[in-house]
Amino acid sequence: MREDKAILRLENIPGLAPLGATRDEPLYRNARLIYNLNNNNGSSSGSARNFACLSMAEKREQRRDFAPTPAQLLSHPLAALAYVPRDAAIFAAGAIAGAAAKTVTAPLDRIKLLMQTHGVRAGQESAKKAIGFVEAIVLIGKEEGIKGYWKGNLPQVIRIVPYSAVQLFAYETYKKLFRGKDGELSVIARLAAGACAGMTSTFITYPLDVLRLRLAVEPGYRRMSEVALTMLREEGVASFYYGLVPSLIGIAPYIAVNFCIFDLVKRALPEKYRQKTQASLLTALLSAAAATLTCYPLDTVRRQMQMRGTPYKSVLEAIPGIIERDGVIGLYRGFVPNALKNLPNSSIRLTTFDIVKRLIAASEKELQKIVDENRQKEKL
Numbered sequence: 001m002r003e004d005k006a007i008l009r010l011e012n013i014p015g016l017a018p019l020g021a022t023r024d025e026p027l028y029r030n031a032r033l034i035y036n037l038n039n040n041n042g043s044s045s046g047s048a049r050n051f052a053c054l055s056m057a058e059k060r061e062q063r064r065d066f067a068p069t070p071a072q073l074l075s076h077p078l079a080a081l082a083y084v085p086r087d088a089a090i091f092a093a094g095a096i097a098g099a100a101a102k103t104v105t106a107p108l109d110r111i112k113l114l115m116q117t118h119g120v121r122a123g124q125e126s127a128k129k130a131i132g133f134v135e136a137i138v139l140i141g142k143e144e145g146i147k148g149y150w151k152g153n154l155p156q157v158i159r160i161v162p163y164s165a166v167q168l169f170a171y172e173t174y175k176k177l178f179r180g181k182d183g184e185l186s187v188i189a190r191l192a193a194g195a196c197a198g199m200t201s202t203f204i205t206y207p208l209d210v211l212r213l214r215l216a217v218e219p220g221y222r223r224m225s226e227v228a229l230t231m232l233r234e235e236g237v238a239s240f241y242y243g244l245v246p247s248l249i250g251i252a253p254y255i256a257v258n259f260c261i262f263d264l265v266k267r268a269l270p271e272k273y274r275q276k277t278q279a280s281l282l283t284a285l286l287s288a289a290a291a292t293l294t295c296y297p298l299d300t301v302r303r304q305m306q307m308r309g310t311p312y313k314s315v316l317e318a319i320p321g322i323i324e325r326d327g328v329i330g331l332y333r334g335f336v337p338n339a340l341k342n343l344p345n346s347s348i349r350l351t352t353f354d355i356v357k358r359l360i361a362a363s364e365k366e367l368q369k370i371v372d373e374n375r376q377k378e379k380l
Contacts, residue, residue, distance in 0.1 A: 066374040068367065079370055081363035087169060089360055090353065094164035097352035099157045101345040106156070107149035108341035110216055111136045115334035116303045117217050133336055152216030155224045159208035167201035168353055171259055190263055191256040198255030199248045206247060207240035213306050235308075243305035246315045250298030254291045261287035262350055275358065280351040288346035292339050297331035299338070 073080050081089065102109075114136045131139070140148045174193035179185050185193075202209075214227045231239045265283045266274055273279045301318045304310055312318035322330045 066371045068370045072370055076366055078363045079366040082367035086360055091165040093352055093356040094168050095161040097348050098160035098164035101348040102156050102160050105341040105345050106153040108337040110149055112334035112337040113216050116300050117307055152212045155208055155212040159205050163201050163205045166204055167197050170200045171197035190260040194256035194259035195252035198251040202247055202251045206244055210240050210306055243302045246298055246302040246305060250295055250302050254295040257294055258287045258291035261290055280354045281347050284347040284350040285343050288343050292342050296335055300331050
């Protein structure tokens with residue numbers, strides 16, 4: 001039977017200062033490590049001085065002999081999840097959670113879009129410039145029926161699958177990149193990771209967001225492909241990226257504030273509460289509320305710049321234009337349905353992501369436990 005291999009690692013840690021509260025010379029100045037290694041390829045020896053600590057880790061090879069049997073997997077179904085690649089599991093969970101959340105909150109999203117863009121549409125038609133929450137509900141139901149509340153939801157569901165996967169995966173990746181030398185992540189680094197993750201996912205999926213908006217608020221369109229072909233023929237490829245800059249500017253602080261507050265509040269909770277689903281839901285609600293209140297005006301600007309025939313060419317032109325036409329309240333048109341949509345939406349996404357990460361960790365421990373048990377049985 002092949003022997004397990006061990007890894008001996010010596011690493012220099014720059015800037016590591018010894019403890020000062022000791023009578024004798026620190027260990028790292030006096031200690032000397034002498035090692036002799038023997039293996040099938042020969043032997044080697046050496047020594048090392050000036051080290052602060054020594055750690056050894058066993059490199060375990062999960063042989064097929066130790067892998068769980070079908071009967072073991074049936075009795076321990078959680079272990080089967082460990083065979084799914086971590087990124088794939090997170091992708092699937094984020095996609096399903098995002099699609100479900102978007103479908104449940106689609107009516108509120110449609111009402112919000114109608115309230116946000118009614119001022120621009122009113123300039124093209126004989127209609128009043130502002131529309132209220134209740135009026136929007138009645139208008140959609142009267143003109144389009146029950147199905148009208150879910151108009152434009154399909155492209156949004158299609159968009160949320162890659163959007164959620166890219167955003168959550170990018171956030172975890174950026175957090176690793178922005179960690180300090182001590183391995184800790186500062187508040188600024190968390191905000192930067194969230195901002196970069198938001199911009200990355202927005203840039204990749206932005207054309208689908210424009211298609212959803214056009215399908216939801218412009219009459220006469222029935223299919224996403226019809227909208228896309230009309231935009232290509234009449235406005236060109238650039239039309240798929242109208243309002244991209246305010247979108248990036250708007251999403252960066254939103255995701256930064258949302259994810260940062262969620263992480264910090266979860267870390268501040270006592271250990272016994274961190275693993276509870278209720279704590280994740282409440283934390284996600286708090287973070288989403290703070291982010292929505294802070295960043296909503298930029299979302300209104302983005303939506304109005306995406307509309308065909310919009311009079312605004314830049315963010316600096318749109319903000320005073322909206323305030324002049326509708327007052328400061330115009331920047332918050334549709335805020336109530338947006339908040340009602342975003343709070344449960346964000347809570348479902350972040351809570352699901354948190355739960356899946358815990359499940360993945362638990363499945364890996366369960367699988368390793370079965371492998372260790374099988375290894376011990378073989379040795380007996």
